[in-house]
Amino acid sequence: GQQVMQIPQYQHVQEGEDFTTYCNSSTTLSNIQWYKQRPGGHPVFLIQLVKSGEVKKQKRLTFQFGEAKKNSSLHITATQTTDVGTYFCAGPDFGNEKLTFGTGTRLTIIP
Amino acid sequence: DAGVIQSPRHEVTEMGQEVTLRCKPISGHNSLFWYRQTMMRGLELLIYFNNNVPIDDSGMPEDRFSAKMPNASFSTLKIQPSEPRDSAVYFCASSFVLAGELFFGEGSRLTVL
Numbered sequence: 001g002q003q004v005m006q007i008p009q010y011q012h013v014q015e016g017e018d019f020t021t022y023c024n025s026s027t028t029l030s031n032i033q034w035y036k037q038r039p040g041g042h043p044v045f046l047i048q049l050v051k052s053g054e055v056k057k058q059k060r061l062t063f064q065f066g067e068a069k070k071n072s073s074l075h076i077t078a079t080q081t082t083d084v085g086t087y088f089c090a091g092p093d094f095g096n097e098k099l100t101f102g103t104g105t106r107l108t109i110i111p
Numbered sequence: 112d113a114g115v116i117q118s119p120r121h122e123v124t125e126m127g128q129e130v131t132l133r134c135k136p137i138s139g140h141n142s143l144f145w146y147r148q149t150m151m152r153g154l155e156l157l158i159y160f161n162n163n164v165p166i167d168d169s170g171m172p173e174d175r176f177s178a179k180m181p182n183a184s185f186s187t188l189k190i191q192p193s194e195p196r197d198s199a200v201y202f203c204a205s206s207f208v209l210a211g212e213l214f215f216g217e218g219s220r221l222t223v224l
Contacts, residue, residue, distance in 0.1 A: 048211075097209035
């Protein structure tokens, strides 16, 4: 079945440093979505990318969808304490509406 | 809108007991998903419905698990009998369209002793 892996599993950064998480799917995806889960909370939708090679920005966050539509990345510039949480990618493979979540990257910020 | 509503928020029960988790999706959303989250296995899709019809239950771990969606505004996930390894946070999520943005409830934290 479809597998979605993320690296790294954990990332500790000093406040103000940049952060990147990478997402890789075993199958081609029709779209990729990113979610953020704060400690003790529930996943919250951040963005959806659909087109091959697409790049979208939300303030300090930059999302990219790979040309082959099998990988994606999320980059945060100048991290802040409010960025703490676990970031998940999720995607359905073609012909399937099931949204499979990645393994997640837990970001902690050192003030 | 109040968002996706789940109950109970916390449940502690003993092995062998029946557990019923409830979910009210966002009005107008056609798809409903049940996920389970554990440290070891992450977020796992258990089952999803479209227009109240179960589409894929391949993620349901065993026959002890069952889910229903009798109408567009209510779904249940039942575990009978429960086991300690069922301890997890169970999330319900809904979306307007399949493969679209998911709106998650706050989750039901289940502890089976």
